[in-house]
Amino acid sequence: MKAAVLEALNNELKITEREKPVPGSGEVLVRLTAAAINHRDLFIQQGKYAGIALPCILGSDGVGLVEDIGPNVGVGLIGQRVLINPSLDWGEHEAFQSRKFRVLGMPDDGTFAQYICIAADNVFQAPAHLSDEEAAALPLAGLTAYRALFRKGGFKRGERVFITGIGGGVALMALQFALAVDAQVCVSSASARKIEKAVSLGANGGVLYTNSEWHKKLLNNFGHFDLSIDGTGGDLFARLLEIAAPGGRIVNYGGTAGPVNQLSPQRLFWKQLVIKGSTMGNAEDFKNMLAFVSEHAIRPVIDSLFPLEDINQAFKRMHEAQHFGKIVLRISE
Amino acid sequence: MKAAVLEALNNELKITEREKPVPGSGEVLVRLTAAAINHRDLFIQQGKYAGIALPCILGSDGVGLVEDIGPNVGVGLIGQRVLINPSLDWGEHEAFQSRKFRVLGMPDDGTFAQYICIAADNVFQAPAHLSDEEAAALPLAGLTAYRALFRKGGFKRGERVFITGIGGGVALMALQFALAVDAQVCVSSASARKIEKAVSLGANGGVLYTNSEWHKKLLNNFGHFDLSIDGTGGDLFARLLEIAAPGGRIVNYGGTAGPVNQLSPQRLFWKQLVIKGSTMGNAEDFKNMLAFVSEHAIRPVIDSLFPLEDINQAFKRMHEAQHFGKIVLRISE
Numbered sequence: 095m096k097a098a099v100l101e102a103l104n105n106e107l108k109i110t111e112r113e114k115p116v117p118g119s120g121e122v123l124v125r126l127t128a129a130a131i132n133h134r135d136l137f138i139q140q141g142k143y144a145g146i147a148l149p150c151i152l153g154s155d156g157v158g159l160v161e162d163i164g165p166n167v168g169v170g171l172i173g174q175r176v177l178i179n180p181s182l183d184w185g186e187h188e189a190f191q192s193r194k195f196r197v198l199g200m201p202d203d204g205t206f207a208q209y210i211c212i213a214a215d216n217v218f219q220a221p222a223h224l225s226d227e228e229a230a231a232l233p234l235a236g237l238t239a240y241r242a243l244f245r246k247g248g249f250k251r252g253e254r255v256f257i258t259g260i261g262g263g264v265a266l267m268a269l270q271f272a273l274a275v276d277a278q279v280c281v282s283s284a285s286a287r288k289i290e291k292a293v294s295l296g297a298n299g300g301v302l303y304t305n306s307e308w309h310k311k312l313l314n315n316f317g318h319f320d321l322s323i324d325g326t327g328g329d330l331f332a333r334l335l336e337i338a339a340p341g342g343r344i345v346n347y348g349g350t351a352g353p354v355n356q357l358s359p360q361r362l363f364w365k366q367l368v369i370k371g372s373t374m375g376n377a378e379d380f381k382n383m384l385a386f387v388s389e390h391a392i393r394p395v396i397d398s399l400f401p402l403e404d405i406n407q408a409f410k411r412m413h414e415a416q417h418f419g420k421i422v423l424r425i426s427e
Numbered sequence: 428m429k430a431a432v433l434e435a436l437n438n439e440l441k442i443t444e445r446e447k448p449v450p451g452s453g454e455v456l457v458r459l460t461a462a463a464i465n466h467r468d469l470f471i472q473q474g475k476y477a478g479i480a481l482p483c484i485l486g487s488d489g490v491g492l493v494e495d496i497g498p499n500v501g502v503g504l505i506g507q508r509v510l511i512n513p514s515l516d517w518g519e520h521e522a523f524q525s526r527k528f529r530v531l532g533m534p535d536d537g538t539f540a541q542y543i544c545i546a547a548d549n550v551f552q553a554p555a556h557l558s559d560e561e562a563a564a565l566p567l568a569g570l571t572a573y574r575a576l577f578r579k580g581g582f583k584r585g586e587r588v589f590i591t592g593i594g595g596g597v598a599l600m601a602l603q604f605a606l607a608v609d610a611q612v613c614v615s616s617a618s619a620r621k622i623e624k625a626v627s628l629g630a631n632g633g634v635l636y637t638n639s640e641w642h643k644k645l646l647n648n649f650g651h652f653d654l655s656i657d658g659t660g661g662d663l664f665a666r667l668l669e670i671a672a673p674g675g676r677i678v679n680y681g682g683t684a685g686p687v688n689q690l691s692p693q694r695l696f697w698k699q700l701v702i703k704g705s706t707m708g709n710a711e712d713f714k715n716m717l718a719f720v721s722e723h724a725i726r727p728v729i730d731s732l733f734p735l736e737d738i739n740q741a742f743k744r745m746h747e748a749q750h751f752g753k754i755v756l757r758i759s760e
Contacts, residue, residue: 190674190699246699327692341523349692357690359660359682362704366523366579369702371695 097207098405100200101149103141106406107206112151115203115211117164122171122214124178128230129205129402129423130155132263133350136412138200147201154180154198156205157220157229158425167214175226176217178205179380180234188376197234197374206405208425218381221388231394231420232387234374235263240383241375242323242345243268253320254278256312256337258330260300261288261418264347266395268323269297274390280316282308282330291418295395309333318342326351335361343368395419401426430540431738433533434482436474439739440539445484448536448544450497455504455547457511461563462538462735462756463488465596466683469745471533480534487513487531489538490553490562491758500547508559509550511538512713513567521709530567530707539738541758551714554721564727564753565720567707568596573716574708575656575678576601586653587611589645589670591663593633594621594751597680599728601656602630607723613649615641615663624751628728642666651675659684668694676701728752734759 095114098107117123135152137143156178160171182202185192198204198212220229242264243249255272259265260281272279273296281292281300289300299316301308308330318339324331328351334344335358344367361367375383386392397419400408408421428447431440450456468485470476489511493504515535518525531537531545553562575597576582588605592598593614605612606629614625614633622633632649634641641663651672657664661684667677668691677700694700708716719725730752733741741754 187674327690327695331692332686341520346692347696349696352692353665353688354690354692355686355688357660357687359664359679359685359687359704362660362702363680363682363706365704366706367704369695371692371698371700373696373699 095208096402097151098153098402099149100139100152103146103148104139107139107152107409109403109405112207114209117162117167117211119165120167120214121164121211122160122167122217123162124156124158124176124210124212124217125161125427126156126158126205126208126210126425128157128226128425129153130230131408131412131421131423132234133412134197134234135199136409139409150200151203151207152199153204153206155230155233156210157226160217163214171214171217175220177220177229177233177384178210178212179216179218179237179377181237181374181376181380182216184376191373206402206423208427215377218384221384223388223391224393227396227399227422227424228394230422231263231396235267235420236383236387236394237375237380238264238347238373239267239271239323240386241379242347242372243271244382245375245379246370246372247321247323247343247345249275249277249321251275252277254317254339256280256282256319256322256334258282258303258322258324259326260292260297261285262325263420264325265323266419269295270392270394271386273297274386274392280312280319288418303330309336312337321345323347327354328352329355332357335365335367338365338367340365341367343370345370345372347372397421399424428541429735430484431486431735432482433472433485436479436481437472440472440485440742442736442738445540447542450495450500450544452498453500453546453548454497454544455493455500455550456495457489457491457509457543457545457550458494458760459489459491459538459541459543459758461490461559461758462486463563464741464745464754464756465567466745467530467567468532469742472742483533484536484540485532486537486539488563488566489543490559493550496547504547504550508553510553510562510566510717511543511545512549512551512570512710514570514707514709514713515549517709521711524706539735539756541760548710551717554717556721556724557726560729560732560755560757561727563755564729568600568753569716569720569727570708570713571597571680571706572600572604572656573719574712575680575705576604577715578708578712579703579705580654580656580676580678582608582610582654584608585610587650587672589613589615589652589655589667591615591636591655591657592659593625593630594618595658596753597658598656599752602628603725603727604719606630607719607725613645613652621751636663642669645670654678656680660687661685662688665690668698668700671698671700673698674700676703678703678705680705730754732757
């Protein structure tokens with residue numbers, strides 16, 4: 095089978111011929127038809143995580159057809175169009191992942207390949223209203239956004255939500271999810287074009303965080319927020335406490351902008367705010383996310399499509415950060 | 428009646444003759460027998476809050492006998508020994524206080540006096556096992572600690588708890604509450620003597636936060652913590668994320684050490700931590716706190732006793748920060 099393999103840090107991925115894997119006990123063999131890129135893949139390529147084991151087939155998001163099953167798997171799965179939950183070995187606790195937890199795609203071989211073997215517990219019927227390319231855009235970003243917004247953020251219909259860094263996969267998915275349940279949503283970005291796009295999707299407004307007074311503009315134009323969803327941290331994070339309503343919640347799922355500084359304990363305790371960290375989600379979150387996407391007929395925003403063979407162009411597009419929505423790979427037989 | 432009045436910022440309190448107040452509709456007149464000092468009183472004297480209105484009788488904590496009632500109050504209250512809940516006009520939301528919320532003692536006349544008129548809804552029978560002096564030590568610190576530990580912190584029997592700045596009223600009360608339900612508790616302080624005292628009360632250990640490696644020492648000796656209770660913020664706060672167990676909670680109720688810096692979003696989201704701000708508590712928290720104190724026969728630690736007339740000596744003792752436990756005032760007829 096063809097696979098996109100990262101052989102060494104800071105190298106391009108290499109389209110390589112690999113042996114088609116054989117499903118073990120409890121596993122299914124999925125013939126992948128589409129995959130999607132996440133920042134995680136780029137960060138692995140750039141060596142930004144500890145303990146990277148190479149060579150590895152990268153990729154956390156994938157959709158395809160179950161072609162074969164290993165022992166102890168129901169035959170009913172054969173021929174199903176499935177979406178892969180990239181949370182591996184989450185463990186028993188709802189509130190946090192176990193020590194064995196991994197995200198699919200390094201160290202385990204991922205979805206940038208024609209085939210993958212994966213635990214049957216990790217495959218779910220793909221929402222019927224979505225094309226393979228749309229479905230492939232869903233897993234990691236959809237799961238992270240769903241848990242951040244609903245399970246951790248406790249988002250309720252009609253609340254006011256602020257989402258930072260719109261354009262990123264999780265942020266955009268959080269926007270679509272929140273809009274589906276009648277939220278008032280504002281967004282931030284460094285790009286006026288991305289804010290415009292978010293507004294065209296239904297956001298009530300947005301602010302350029304490159305403007306040092308963005309939080310004041312937000313407060314003046316929109317008032318306080320019940321919930322913020324943030325994937326960056328950094329020096330802007332402290333402002334999220336200023337724009338929070340009393341009893342407001344702030345959920346963080348990423349730290350691309352580095353450590354948080356100048357966070358005011360007085361704002362935290364006097365407004366009785368809640369700050370929660372969230373990462374990925376468990377199988378129940380994944381199932382609930384898919385049900386939510388089906389119920390509200392949500393279609394993930396796709397930025398661009400590349401054939402698997404052009405994966406390095408797809409990585410380049412993500413690296414340049416001009417994308418709005420998911421960058422999806424088509425995988426042909 | 429005699430009352431300790433703050434007439435101007437940075438001045439001593441003045442023992443003044445004031446008119447005995449008359450209970451209005453829904454109010455009771457309490458003849459106070461004991462009161463207690465909080466940092467809040469000192470901060471008001473030092474002008475550390477916005478909107479200080481003087482002259483004012485300070486004091487949030489008080490116990491006494493109901494001597495008279497206003498219209499629309501049941502006669503059954505007359506003669507009762509009551510403790511005053513210093514949360515005024517909390518409002519309808521459990522999660523946060525209303526805009527009308529005030530802490531008793533500035534702008535409303537407080538408990539450093541022979542008499543006070545207060546809403547009947549704010550008086551509760553004092554726990555029978557406590558002397559007046561012990562009961563007076565309870566309200567503000569007990570309420571804040573109870574809400575931080577149980578309602579916000581979700582503390583469960585047997586969990587591992589870290590409490591910063593032991594010796595302060597809230598921290599000490601949190602220690603006593605946690606120990607009453609079989610927690611393993613560690614504490615921090617700048618004073619070895621205060622740590623020793625905490626250990627003699629039942630704490631499992633403590634660290635001097637003046638040692639820059641305190642968090643490593645804590646991890647080595649005791650492992651990770653399910654819950655931290657912090658009243659300081661500042662540069663030590665980020666360490667609380669390091670010593671937190673996955674899914675751990677950190678509750679902050681004060682910010683004497685200033686803004687929080689170098690807080691790692693990666694730790695926050697990967698461990699799926701929860702940081703909550705908490706302040707005081709509502710009437711239900713107060714009632715639950717008193718029931719808890721009665722059930723577990725908890726006796727607040729009293730540092731020292733002063734007659735109301737010597738209130739400026741009592742303030743001096745708090746200012747010097749050598750106290751361990753509450754500084755209590757005796758109020759005689």
